[in-house]
Amino acid sequence: MAILSVAEAEKIILQHAFSPAGEEVELAHTLGRILQEELTADRDFPPFDRVTMDGIAIRHAQFAEGCRQFPICGVQAAGKPRLTLTDPAGCMEVMTGAMLPEGADTVIRYEDVRIENGSAAVLCSGVNFRQNLHFQGIDRRTGDIIVQRGQKIGPAEIATAATVGKTRLRVARLPRTAIVSTGDELVPVGQTPLPHQIRGSNVFAIRALLAEQFQADSQIFHYPDDPKAIAKGLEQIFGDFDLVILSGAVSEGKFDFLPQVLASLGVEKLFHKVSQRPGKPFWFGQLPGRAVVFALPGNPVSAFMCVCRYLLPFLRRSLGQTPRPPEIASLAEQVVFKPALTYFLPVRLECTAGGMLQAQPLPGHGSGDLANLNDADGFLELPLERDVFLAREVFPFYRYR
């Protein structure tokens, strides 16, 4: 099989997106989830002609006829049933959020009146008909869609859901996700590695990326470089999980037997290797009709980049999230990259005083340079066809911070 381009790999991955069922979740726990229903107005927004300033409500015709002194006939508070201004020449004190009293049509704020002896004197000359009111249904009408299905639920959506009386929301169910590391060189975080060992970190980075983006809770596994142990472990995992993310053992090495093990378990290889740096040995497949398998390279920058570039878009598609156009950033300085590979360049993002997204290259020391990711904010995708990328040219930007 020829090595795929980034675009080809992306296409195959998105073709294998899930269509997960929805689930009902309590409103307080929906933040960051993907909405699987529409939020519609259960009544008009606002539900009544609503006062927007504290002051007095009058009939504007009186003011137009020259009246400047209005006897106070009562107080219309917020949260109280609608009163009626029976005296057309009078006024009603009204509070922000209150219903406009029947018979009144205009509100003058307290700053523009003087109240003495039960009467309000208007001090300002200009009073517009229907001013300081938020009229019933002007924002939305009963039945209007306020939030579309596929929206990621943020604070504004939580507020709207509360307003329309949704104590629970239907959201996309998250795939049951397993994150698996392999490699005899890896020791647990709490352990002091021997000179030839390192602590495992990819599984934690991947779990954090999924948690941050989707509130996904993933389970972590580790297997030594032993095909039998891996096969036994994966067989179990394929029974319990929808999405299996592996890291390590997909390269050309003598101990990179993951592709063979996956084949022996019936996982269909959809591709192996993408013409990109980092992340060339990336393997992708599916157990027919069941788990989707991302087998990422073990190098920390490679695994991280593959998650940002492929796995997150795969999950957005799977969860039905409404796509938004990719971000575009401008190279702060010239970059030369000669290999015939798409180059995912770590960059630090700055917003210029002119409103431009500017990407400062932080090439680091290659796919093993984890520390470099702490200084960067994302990756710029520099196309395979070219070697020289000029300052101020713009490229797609994959943000992880």
Added chain:
Amino acid sequence: MAILSVAEAEKIILQHAFSPAGEEVELAHTLGRILQEELTADRDFPPFDRVTMDGIAIRHAQFAEGCRQFPICGVQAAGKPRLTLTDPAGCMEVMTGAMLPEGADTVIRYEDVRIENGSAAVLCSGVNFRQNLHFQGIDRRTGDIIVQRGQKIGPAEIATAATVGKTRLRVARLPRTAIVSTGDELVPVGQTPLPHQIRGSNVFAIRALLAEQFQADSQIFHYPDDPKAIAKGLEQIFGDFDLVILSGAVSEGKFDFLPQVLASLGVEKLFHKVSQRPGKPFWFGQLPGRAVVFALPGNPVSAFMCVCRYLLPFLRRSLGQTPRPPEIASLAEQVVFKPALTYFLPVRLECTAGGMLQAQPLPGHGSGDLANLNDADGFLELPLERDVFLAREVFPFYRYR
């Protein structure tokens, strides 16, 4: 007291930032928290001369002298103690992530050799001294700071913490936060409002904004428009919480007795009213030496905007988060706003093909237009001094999505 400008209000608020103690948290629960220690390299990064390609390791001098055939003396796997290439004319098979065998200095990838009868023939002509190696300490030296104190912990920081063996991290303790709504017009989400009532939503929006930004867990309270009930409730709250966010009852209305109630409880008013729309009635104070009080207007857009513009920066400062310059976006079309107020304009953000952050105005119908926030991504801050804001001019952008 004169009405403050946005800049003056911001300055006073930031002067009252906390300096919270730190707390040790298990690594898996630190995502989104603010780091209160430095992450330093516990050993060199990488910790040994690390092979970056599967292939063979040789002594380059042999290649330089014309040798193209290297008998295989062994296999250096990742995670195995370092071997020695005793035969200077031989080679060792090496795997990605393995230690470079002693006596070898250069790696040739499998794609560029042919292995037959226990010997590797080099097929390529160009082999650079020390190629395909990631040398010990090239990324970071033992003791180097990799992540600074004050960094928000993201997936890359989780990975680095794991690599340097931190099973727990010291992070800024979150303030104990109470969010309090007042207003007789508000009914619970699960209830059907009468015509003059609405469901409360501000408290949920504020809680979600704090949860999303800081993983903060806030407690919600509601009091009716009754000064005695509010005073009694707040007295209790001031004993238990560091940060108290109120919404409603701060305007000029007859039932807006919150400023008086707060004064009666000994809360020092630091300001009341800011020359801005929405959010003019915003009140800010502190119970001396204790709780900081944000009393926000009850209108949903006002409360939401005040959180984005004032409360989130206050918390970033309080938690010691390293500041980053504000985002700047370009107006997509001309906007006219005549009142002598700073105008926080809801906008939808687009990233143009040229890498520009472009803000599409979504003025909506004022501070009560909650539904408008669902279409917007943030607020553009248009200065008080001007009335006309031209297309393509740039202004500070406060993102909430």
